[in-house]
Amino acid sequence: MSKLFPYPLLVVSLVVTWLLLAGFSLNQFLLGSITAIVAAWGFAALGPAKPRLRRWDLLLKLFAIVFYDIVRSNIAVASIILHGGKRIGKSNFMAIPLDLRDPTGLACLAIIITSTPGTAWIDYNSARSVLILHIFDLVDEDAWLNLIKNRYEYLLREIFE
């Protein structure tokens, strides 16, 4: 079973992509499934690390939290730019020690931090597990540390580790 379908998540997302582009019908479903399964075999030949999803239910919670934060920070950053760059705090770097080690989890964290305006992922030292962020409006360093550690990293560790 796992020889035939080495990457089930990849197959499902490829089939969904195929159906979205080609339209929903039985013919397209069969054609898309065959293509996706063959593509997954090709992908398996590269031997990439296989992500493990331990907690599916928390994924939805993470999506909801990130969605809300993106809306909130869009408004915050847009208003700072419209006021000519004036803000309460100042923009600065910040080092955050991470406990998250899973590569997929780190990739998700990079996506979350990058797509949230106001925070930018600058550098990650994998030997020391220290992440350097740039914060656009840094007022309270502890609040940001708390946000990254308890709001995102905790959930990502629950999901992937």
Add this chain to the structure above:
Amino acid sequence: MNQAADLPIWAALLIALFLLIGAGLTLIGSFGLYRLRSFYDRIHAPTLGTSWGTAGIITASIIYFSVMESRLVLHQLLIGAFVIVTTPVTLILLSRAALYRDRAKNDPGVPPLDPPNNTSEISNPEKEPTPTHNNTHTGEV
């Protein structure tokens, strides 16, 4: 775009609202890219366009084509997914290049490169007080 006149009023209002949100945020982001001073500030501005700028325009497109064709049209979601997944690649590449350049210039405004391991430096404590000029800089400029 003649058939756009046949849209029901609620759909037209909703589409216009999301289009304006998306286009407006992208415009503000581009303006910020032009106006903000340092490289690390400017890196924040375009993310407005890649987050809700894209999301607003995609939502408007989904509503428009779903109403016009009387079926659910969702393939625009793929654009959003690919934009979200690929933005960090270029953004992190750019910021790491900038950090590398500023560290090579010994710019005191950027965080210094951490020593790989502290154990070797304990033996000669005379060489320790190098990062002190870091504090004097931040308050003035």
